[in-house]
Amino acid sequence: MKLQCDVEVVSRMLPSAVLSIGKHLDKTSQRCQVYLMICTAKDRAGSKYKLKDNIEKFFTWFVDEGKATVRLKEPAVDICLSKADANSLKNFLSAARLADRGGDSGSLPLSTLTPVRARDVEQPKKKLAIVSKKDYPLTSSFPYSLEQLQVSYCKLSRVDMRMLSLKALRKLDLSNNHIKKLPATIGDLSCLSELVLHNNHLEAFSEALCLSTLQRTLQLLDLSQNRLRSLPPRFLPAAGAGHLKLSKLRFLSAAHNQLSVLPADFRRLSLENLDFFGNPFVQPNPLDHAMRLSFPLALQEMASRAVADLRIPYGPHLIPAHLCRDLELAKTCDCGRACVGSYIKTAVSMNLHQVSHTVVLVDDMGGTDAPVQQHFCSLSCYSEFLDTSIQRGIR
Structure with a gap:
């Protein structure tokens, strides 16, 4: 059983470490016991800590944020975990508790501890570009540490829900695909500042997205070369509102869509760059009402x-x-x-x-x-x- 996260033992940082709980032959007793092993890029063989009757306390106040601390009796160290997937961390801690109490290790999916592969402890990946369908990951997950992700020319018809778990993501580029609709949960990417949807099949930009956390973080939005016929009213400020819905938006492109007219309160925006080229805008006639x-x-x-x-x-x-x-x-x-x-x-x-x-x-x-x-x-x-x-x- 493995957990990938950042680890601190006492005051020594071990970034991008892999924790494992598994069986190891105790040379003294010549019996297999359950150990916790910490592997890093510098120590792929790992440091091992016995678990049975050896955990003094668990600190799990921030487990939902992917953080926890395991305090050992011997040696007297604190193992501080962070940046872990919350659900995986909870399962990992449950296994550690069971091992500490001397529970039946046969009920856990434990194998013999072995050194990790180099790619498992490499530095956290911040950027990833996939520009071919053959390179698209079907079985492996996206690195949890990604801050910039580009997935283009992969013929995606929808947004891969695995992308929506990348909480550190700041830039998401899904240009040149076949996406018709955005999931409302894309607004859960609380750090997202750039969203590029150039050359897709979008027919609408959901109002729900304008009410999500995107309204506080999004600075660049590229909707060019889609099939949009209108922009949602709540994309803009409501009457009497003291702030914009997308308050930090500075770059907006909706070129080459099917827009005939812009929403009423569009004039309240304050942008640095705006591109509406190639839309079939109507010639306004005040008498046509x-x-x-x-x-x-x-x-x-x-x-x-x-x-x-x-x-x-x-x-x-x-x-x-x-x-x-x-x-x-x-x-x-x-x-x-x-x-x-x-x-x-x-x-x-x-x-x-x-x-x-x-x-x-x-x-x-x-x-x-x-x-x-x-x-x-x-x-x-x-x-x-x-x-x-x-x-x-x-x-």
Whole structure:
């Protein structure tokens, strides 16, 4: 039984060590007993510690974080474990407890202790690039220590769930595959700052991802050359929100998709680089609108607008969950007030330099304007907008 993790014995660090629990012939008694063995790159033969009646205490407060300490009686050392898989660590400690109590070793899958292979104790791998289907690991797992992973040209139709256990991952490049949908659990990669999905078959970017930990960590998002027809409203800030959903996002590419218009609050982003080239953006016409305005306003709409405008705290413990969702998707009128389910919607032209320092041209004509949805809370706000648009057109 083996566990790969970082180990500290007393004050001596043993990075990338392999711990083993197995049988070893005791030369004194000439009997096989259960030992714990620590192997490193410098000592592949390993240091062995007897387990039966030799463990003074286990420290497992942080076992769910892959950390634990085993205190031995003889020699008097502390074996500190870290960066281990939590489930594997729990199983390993259970085996050590059983061995300490002199339990039936036959009930454990133990073999005779042997020196480890050099590749088992090599320095933790930080980067891995797989650019061919024949090189894709089908039976072996990805190194737990990876911070950068590229898997391209492997014809993946979905994200391999093994990738989602790489908690140290900072950059994930899945470009040039056949991925149609992203799992919501990709948001569990709490350190991810770069996500490259160039040239896949994505048809939607899930709203759930925008509410995951990605909203706090993601700095670069490449969605270019996919089949996206729209970006989710919650990709952007909700009305009245004091921060962006993807607050650290600085580089965004959605070039060569099927976008016809951008979400209403896109203008609130603050980017360094933006690329929307090759999308079939529509030419905005202020007179072309969708009327979803009711007369008079429903009481629920009036109350929801007041909550959004006054920034009154709310949550599922106070109001029904569907009302919370409606408020999170509230729109902002041109006048600055909120509208939830009752509004007039049209599209207006916006220069993308308003939200990004560098903008790749939207079309071959040298333009940097793109259509953005605009909502109006009342007929008077919409009429005022039309008057201003007409006056600009005359000028």
